[in-house]
Amino acid sequence: MDFARLWSRLNPLTSPFALLDILIVAVFFYWIFGIIRGTRAVQLLRGMGVVLMAAFVVGTVANDRLSTLSWLLNNIINPALIVGVPILFQPELRRALESLGRSSNLITRPFxxxxxxxxxxxxxxxxxxxxxxxxxxxxxxxxxxxxxxxxxxxxxxxxxxxxxxxxxxxxxxxxxxxxxxxxxxxxxxxxxxxxxxxxxxxxxxxxxxxxxxxxxxxxxxxxxxxxxxxxxxxxxxxxxxxxxxxxxxxxxxxxxxxxxxxxxxxxxxxxxx
Missing domain, CATH: 3.40.1700.10 (DNA integrity scanning protein, DisA, N-terminal domain)
Structure with missing residues (x-):
């Protein structure tokens, strides 16, 4: 039953927008990973992933028993990560914006x-x-x-x-x-x-x-x-x-x-x- 519901949402004959949505997101993440590949941003993403995974586990599994740690993750560490992303990934964000600027200037003669x-x-x-x-x-x-x-x-x-x-x-x-x-x-x-x-x-x-x-x-x-x-x-x-x-x-x-x-x-x- 779940498979039938999923197929009805992704069936291009019914509505192509769901597949288009998935394709756009996939291309976006492929572009992002291509920019950060081979840079120190990969290690930063891994560290952020560990912290976010810990926050998710604490928030869903041990929220009642580890209340102090849960409060620390939800009120200090997670907001700090959100604020710190533009600072930590400043070189990669700059490269991404410059890449967009170069791709939008295709009609000019390069070099x-x-x-x-x-x-x-x-x-x-x-x-x-x-x-x-x-x-x-x-x-x-x-x-x-x-x-x-x-x-x-x-x-x-x-x-x-x-x-x-x-x-x-x-x-x-x-x-x-x-x-x-x-x-x-x-x-x-x-x-x-x-x-x-x-x-x-x-x-x-x-x-x-x-x-x-x-x-x-x-x-x-x-x-x-x-x-x-x-x-x-x-x-x-x-x-x-x-x-x-x-x-x-x-x-x-x-x-x-x-x-x-x-x-x-x-x-x-x-x-x-």
Whole structure:
């Protein structure tokens, strides 16, 4: 009887709105989990889940016997969690709102209006430069701007606004260069700024402990939609960070393929040009 009642509510021939309601909620939670996946918000959600489950058990099973604990959960801890959610999940909420803003701006040209040939040149130069830096054991951090403007970070460094080239990147990150420290911001086919300080990621949970350069690469990718390319000074390993997720030990060919996919540039254009 219960199954028949459930089927009558979910039958699309009777009313499609119930299934539409379930689909919208499922897509919403899938989007939320995609944003927080790989971040410290997962551990925060687990902790909140434990507290809420304890409050539910105490409130339903032992409400009469554990009156003091029940009062504490219902009047202090639960309201504190509700008030603390915007504070605890501030980075994730910011990323979610920025993601909505980017998806609602589909008609604009991404990546600062750069065309495919310019982006293909940028990819080629970055891959060539990082491969040479990796062979020489020189650390580097290259941040590629996409739809989220990085001008506020560029203003903290040294504005260059010069056309990107492999020799220029090599000179910037050469150890004795005054601009070798910190990051380089690339906008389209131009190097916007060098010696830029990036926000450090607070996600340090995991089997591997990242250095300052890798934490900066993760930090800017967590707060914006920028792509970070990192060359480790200790191992020479090349890594790519996007949306807080890092792929390490890349070669020049693999890095080119990943950058082309993220920047939506067909590599076939390189053969045609």
């Amino acid at each position: 600062g209006g750069a065309n495919r040939s310019e982006l293909l040149e940028t990819i080629t130069v970055i891959c060539r430069a990082t491969a040479q830096l990796s062979q020489q054991g020189v650390g580097a951090l290259i941040v590629i701007e996409r739809t989220t403007q990085l001008q506020e970070y560029a203003d903290r460094g040294v504005i260059l606004d010069s056309r990107i080239s492999a020799p220029l990147l090599l000179n910037i990150f050469y150890p004795n260069s005054p601009l070798h420290d910190m990051a380089v911001i690339v906008r389209g086919s131009r190097i916007l700024a060098a010696n830029v300080v990036m926000p450090l990621s607070e996600d340090v949970i995991g089997p591997r402990r990242y250095g300052t350069r890798h934490r900066a690469a993760k930090g800017i990718s967590e707060q914006t939609d920028a792509i970070s390319v990192v060359v480790s000074e200790e191992t020479g390993a090349i890594s790519l960070v996007n949306d807080g997720r890092m792929a390490s030990y890349l070669n020049e060919s693999r890095l080119r393929t990943m950058l082309a996919g993220l920047l939506r540039v067909p590599l076939e254009d390189e053969k045609k040009s």
